[in-house]
Amino acid sequence: MRPVAVVGMGKTAFGAFPDRDLRSLAVEAGEKCLKNAHAALSQIDAFFLGNFAGPSFTGQNHLAPYISTALGLRDIPATRIEAACASSGSAFFHAYNGVAGGVYDAVLVVGAEKMTSQSTPKVTEILAGAGDCAGEVKAGSTFASLFAMIACRHMYQFGTTRQHLAAVAVKNHANGALNPDAQMRKMITMEQAMAGKPIADPLNLYDCSLISDGAAAVLLAPAERAGEFTDKPVRVLGIAQASDFVALDQKPDITTFPAVRRASEKAYGMAGIGPADVQLAELHDCFTIAEIIAMEDLGFVGRGEGGPYTLEGHTARSGERPVNTSGGLKSKGHPVGATGVAQICDLVLQMRCEAGGRQVPRHSLGLAQNLGGSGASCVVTILGTV
Amino acid sequence: MRPVAVVGMGKTAFGAFPDRDLRSLAVEAGEKCLKNAHAALSQIDAFFLGNFAGPSFTGQNHLAPYISTALGLRDIPATRIEAACASSGSAFFHAYNGVAGGVYDAVLVVGAEKMTSQSTPKVTEILAGAGDCAGEVKAGSTFASLFAMIACRHMYQFGTTRQHLAAVAVKNHANGALNPDAQMRKMITMEQAMAGKPIADPLNLYDCSLISDGAAAVLLAPAERAGEFTDKPVRVLGIAQASDFVALDQKPDITTFPAVRRASEKAYGMAGIGPADVQLAELHDCFTIAEIIAMEDLGFVGRGEGGPYTLEGHTARSGERPVNTSGGLKSKGHPVGATGVAQICDLVLQMRCEAGGRQVPRHSLGLAQNLGGSGASCVVTILGTV
Numbered sequence: 001m002r003p004v005a006v007v008g009m010g011k012t013a014f015g016a017f018p019d020r021d022l023r024s025l026a027v028e029a030g031e032k033c034l035k036n037a038h039a040a041l042s043q044i045d046a047f048f049l050g051n052f053a054g055p056s057f058t059g060q061n062h063l064a065p066y067i068s069t070a071l072g073l074r075d076i077p078a079t080r081i082e083a084a085c086a087s088s089g090s091a092f093f094h095a096y097n098g099v100a101g102g103v104y105d106a107v108l109v110v111g112a113e114k115m116t117s118q119s120t121p122k123v124t125e126i127l128a129g130a131g132d133c134a135g136e137v138k139a140g141s142t143f144a145s146l147f148a149m150i151a152c153r154h155m156y157q158f159g160t161t162r163q164h165l166a167a168v169a170v171k172n173h174a175n176g177a178l179n180p181d182a183q184m185r186k187m188i189t190m191e192q193a194m195a196g197k198p199i200a201d202p203l204n205l206y207d208c209s210l211i212s213d214g215a216a217a218v219l220l221a222p223a224e225r226a227g228e229f230t231d232k233p234v235r236v237l238g239i240a241q242a243s244d245f246v247a248l249d250q251k252p253d254i255t256t257f258p259a260v261r262r263a264s265e266k267a268y269g270m271a272g273i274g275p276a277d278v279q280l281a282e283l284h285d286c287f288t289i290a291e292i293i294a295m296e297d298l299g300f301v302g303r304g305e306g307g308p309y310t311l312e313g314h315t316a317r318s319g320e321r322p323v324n325t326s327g328g329l330k331s332k333g334h335p336v337g338a339t340g341v342a343q344i345c346d347l348v349l350q351m352r353c354e355a356g357g358r359q360v361p362r363h364s365l366g367l368a369q370n371l372g373g374s375g376a377s378c379v380v381t382i383l384g385t386v
Numbered sequence: 387m388r389p390v391a392v393v394g395m396g397k398t399a400f401g402a403f404p405d406r407d408l409r410s411l412a413v414e415a416g417e418k419c420l421k422n423a424h425a426a427l428s429q430i431d432a433f434f435l436g437n438f439a440g441p442s443f444t445g446q447n448h449l450a451p452y453i454s455t456a457l458g459l460r461d462i463p464a465t466r467i468e469a470a471c472a473s474s475g476s477a478f479f480h481a482y483n484g485v486a487g488g489v490y491d492a493v494l495v496v497g498a499e500k501m502t503s504q505s506t507p508k509v510t511e512i513l514a515g516a517g518d519c520a521g522e523v524k525a526g527s528t529f530a531s532l533f534a535m536i537a538c539r540h541m542y543q544f545g546t547t548r549q550h551l552a553a554v555a556v557k558n559h560a561n562g563a564l565n566p567d568a569q570m571r572k573m574i575t576m577e578q579a580m581a582g583k584p585i586a587d588p589l590n591l592y593d594c595s596l597i598s599d600g601a602a603a604v605l606l607a608p609a610e611r612a613g614e615f616t617d618k619p620v621r622v623l624g625i626a627q628a629s630d631f632v633a634l635d636q637k638p639d640i641t642t643f644p645a646v647r648r649a650s651e652k653a654y655g656m657a658g659i660g661p662a663d664v665q666l667a668e669l670h671d672c673f674t675i676a677e678i679i680a681m682e683d684l685g686f687v688g689r690g691e692g693g694p695y696t697l698e699g700h701t702a703r704s705g706e707r708p709v710n711t712s713g714g715l716k717s718k719g720h721p722v723g724a725t726g727v728a729q730i731c732d733l734v735l736q737m738r739c740e741a742g743g744r745q746v747p748r749h750s751l752g753l754a755q756n757l758g759g760s761g762a763s764c765v766v767t768i769l770g771t772v
Contacts, residue, residue: 001488021520047629055442059523061515062470065629065762069636075648077627078763079476080468084448090465094480101487102387129447134407137445241463243433243451250455262461376451377464 001100003223005233006383008037009345014214014333015183022051022058022114025215026067029338030110033217034071037229041071044219045104047078048095050088050111051337056126057115067110082337084130085286086241087111089340089370089379092218093241099220106229111341112215123211127336130373132247144208144287146248146374148200151289154255155202157304160292162202164307166193168288169206169330171316176327178357183210183333207288212333216342232352237365238271238382240264246376257375260297264369267380268299275299278382279362280321280350282343284371285328294369295323298380322360325350340370340379351385387486389609391619392769394423395731400600400719401569408437408444408500411601412453415724416496419603420457423615427457430605431490433464434481436474436497437723442512443500453496468723470516471672472627473497475726475756475765478604479627485606492615497727498601509597513722516759518633530594530673532634532760534586537675540641541588543690546678548588550693552579554674555592555716557702562713564743569596569719593674598719602728618738623751624657624768626650632762643761646683650755653766654685661685664768665748666707666736668729670757671714680755681709684766703746711736711744726756726765737771 010032012025026049034041047068055061068078083090088111095107115123124144128137131146154160170193176182188206196204219229226233242262248254268274275298283298285291292306300321301309309315315323326332326346329339347366349355355363368381396418398411412435420427433454441447454464469476474497481493501509510530514523517532540546556579562568574592582590605615612619628648634640654660661684669684671677678692686707687695695701701709712718712732715725733752735741741749754767 053441053447055439055515056447058519059515060519061439061442061468061512062517062632062759062762064469065758066518066632068629069631069762074630075628075644077476077479078469078629079480079627082447082466082468083450083464090463093463094465097484097487097489101483101489103483103487126447129441129445131448132452133444133446241465242461243454243464244460245455246448246452258461372451373448376448376455 002102004096004099004220004236005223005226006218006344006348007221007226007229007233008033008039008219009348010036011181011216011342011345012214013181014212014335016116017213020213022054022112023067023070025114025213026110026112027070029215029217030071030108033219037219039106039219039229041073043106044073044076044108046076046098046107047073048091048107048109049080050091050340051080052082052084052087052113053126057118083377084372085336086340086370086372086377086379087337090241092341092344093239093379095220096236096239099222105221107220108217109341110215110217111338113335113337114213115211115335116213135247144200144203147287147289148203150254151202154289157255160307162194164311165207165288166190167311168285168291169193171310172285172324172328172330175317175325175358176331179327179332182327182331183212184331203287209286209329209334212335214333214335214338216338216345218341218344234348234351234383234385236381237384238267240266241379244376246373248374255293257293257297257378259375259378260294260369263378263380264298267382271382277365278367279365280325280360281323281367282326282346283323283369285324285330286334290371298369317358317360325355325358325360343368343370344381347383351383388488390482390485390606390622391609391612392604392730392734393607393612393615393619394419394425394605395734396422397567397602397728397731398600399567400598400721402502403599406599408440408498409453409456411500411599412496412498413456415601415603416457416494419605423605425492425605425615427459429492430459430462430494432462432484432493433459434477434493434495435466436477436726437466438468438470438473438499439512443504469763470758471722472726472756472758472763472765473723476627478727478730479625479765481606482622482625485608491607493606494603495606495727496601496603497724499721499723500599501597501721502599521633530586530589533673533675534589536640537588540675543641546693548580550697551593551674552576553697554671554677555579557696558671558710558714558716561703561711561744562717565713565718568713568717569598570717589673595672595715595720598721600719600721600724602724602731604727604730620734620737620769620771622767623770624653626652627765630762632759634760641679643679643683643764645761645764646680646755649764649766650684653768657768663751664753665751666711666746667709667753668712668732669709669755671710671716672720676757684755703744708746711741711746729754729756730767733769737769
């Protein structure tokens with residue numbers, strides 16, 4: 001297994017783009033990435049697409065060659081990976097393995113989703129397909145209701161409060177307001193976050209990530225060849241994917257996700273670091289409670305401490321460990337299949353000192369955590385310039 | 387890159403099973419495979435699922451952990467691969483790369499699809515999603531009509547006849563009649579095959595593969611460790627995946643599939659063999675014309691010679707190079723996401739001399755060709771006991 005680096009990145013703005021289709025978004029991100037890496041099409045050995053539900057959202061299936069050929073890539077393996085909201089984190093993981101294992105030299109990974117052409121009820125139904133349709137979905141569950149149950153239990157068990165949840169939203173909106181590619185570029189106050197329209201008690205509108213269109217792309221290459229593409233390579237120091245039950249009722253404890261714990265343990269081991277070494281992170285805040293639990297499962301804080309840690313400002317840009325400087329899924333947007341690669345892109349921007357107004361001072365070791373469903377899939381990636 | 391072997395296999399019968407859901411089929415195949423390989427769950431390092439359109443056929447998405455956890459697998463990476471009808475061929479390809487590259491030791495690959503719970507018009511619509519929805523599908527194309535155009539052109543250009551197409555169907559039905567797992571276990575005569583109900587001229591009912599439920603599984607491991615699982619390992623001598631345009635109208639010549647040519651060239655190169663060395667093959671006969679073109683693109687025969695070669699009996703069980711001794715997609719059935727792995731399973735049965743009444747005498751070097759859409763994805767795998 002040889003060292004691997006991210007040698008290029010590109011992304012679209014996230015938002016609702018009625019005039020753009022899935023392919024044009026994916027192509028825009030892919031072309032920006034190739035340009036960013038000064039890479040020629042002929043250098044690309046494989047194409048991976050992370051996409052959750054393109055066929056359901058748009059009708060179009062067989063999306064990997066549909067997009068790769070529009071980028072001008074032919075002949076090479078073009079493969080779509082689906083792992084719910086962790087689809088492009090997983091695509092990145094498999095692309096990494098291909099380069100690390102010596103199968104490929106340069107691999108383009110694109111994550112993309114086009115969601116806003118469907119009505120919100122239809123989007124909710126399609127997203128629910130990442131849960132257990134025969135069980136929880138049949139009984140009326142949506143992802144907001146599943147994470148509401150998780151939040152209720154976390155509140156009961158650890159004393160987490162509505163204010164803790166709101167603190168996640170306020171912070172992520174403050175970050176997103178500085179991200180030119182974010183869908184919702186506005187700050188919110190604690191009062192606003194506390195008083196949002198109810199969605200699934202105790203979660204309100206400001207606890208829920210957005211319905212978005214968007215795409216993101218990265219180019220991976222062997223670290224020893226990174227200089228051919230960029231003078232600002234970012235090394236993949238550790239990465240792992242893990243899995244668990246899809247249905248919430250199969251989990252013995254719904255306030256912790258074993259797949260996140262397992263993936264992070266492996267990724268930390270590979271990188272030879274511990275959670276205390278992580279300087280900044282992009283975490284999967286599909287709901288505010290998810291960011292709190294992620295910090296606990298990743299070992300940033302002890303169980304039940306994620307809420308107070310956020311409220312005390314430790315995860316703000318000015319805090320000891322900034323989380324979601326991009327704005328996160330909450331404010332940047334959550335085009336499901338794009339999210340995993342977008343997290344990598346946002347870490348790379350920080351590590352290159354290209355994050356503009358949201359740049360943080362300590363940026364040499366970052367972690368991305370991409371969650372699928374209510375914890376059935378997770379990919380944890382540790383990046384470094386050290 | 388280290389040598390890799392297939393060390394176990396398992397499959398369900400293919401057919402219409404109103405009482406079975408996608409997961410139960412996938413679990414049956416997976417469990418049979420693990421038993422066949424004498425493998426414990428704790429030995430499995432990764433799980434790959436090939437599935438084309440589970441979310442559209444059944445509503446359930448996020449299928450990899452949904453199935454892997456039902457098999458008793460937790461923690462490990464569980465990933466769904468979608469590449470239209472080449473989904474599980476592609477899953478096998480990526481699993482192979484993981485083992486060859488040293489990422490994993492033992493990888494379980496399952497291909498599965500549940501199609502018959504939908505009406506035939508709905509199935510036709512879902513399958514069309516593997517074509518170009520904004521172009522050819524919007525204009526009314528179905529896969530039968532796309533392959534009908536391909537057949538027309540092949541007839542015009544090379545003199546291929548209805549009789550040549552029918553010869554493929556007669557042969558594959560003769561093979562499927564001997565396969566206890568086949569969906570359609572009946573022989574047909576040339577007269578029947580010629581007189582089938584029209585579907586999309588010049589293709590009739592007997593030129594079209596079936597709508598099926600089913601699953602298939604294989605276990606991959608490093609060749610040097612194969613003995614831990616089986617005394618009948620089958621080596622993966624060569625494998626490649628390639629891609630091309632999704633829309634037929636983007637292809638300069640619709641009577642040949644560049645992705646098949648490219649994938650087979652790479653696979654032959656890896657295996658150090660040429661097409662003349664292939665003793666038996668499982669080819670992607672989604673339509674009879676597809677088997678004819680596959681033989682041409684794989685170099686078994688020259689362009690335009692696939693029809694006469696079939697009619698002369700060279701691809702029959704008693705011929706010089708048996709093709710689709712399983713019955714092929716035509717008679718064995720075509721649960722889309724299962725097909726690629728099922729092809730591997732059927733070659734393994736031949737190579738282990740476990741193919742029963744359809745056993746052929748020369749079985750030490752076999753090739754599987756799994757096609758996605760009208761040629762936008764292709765995986766070619768060369769297996770050997772030599």
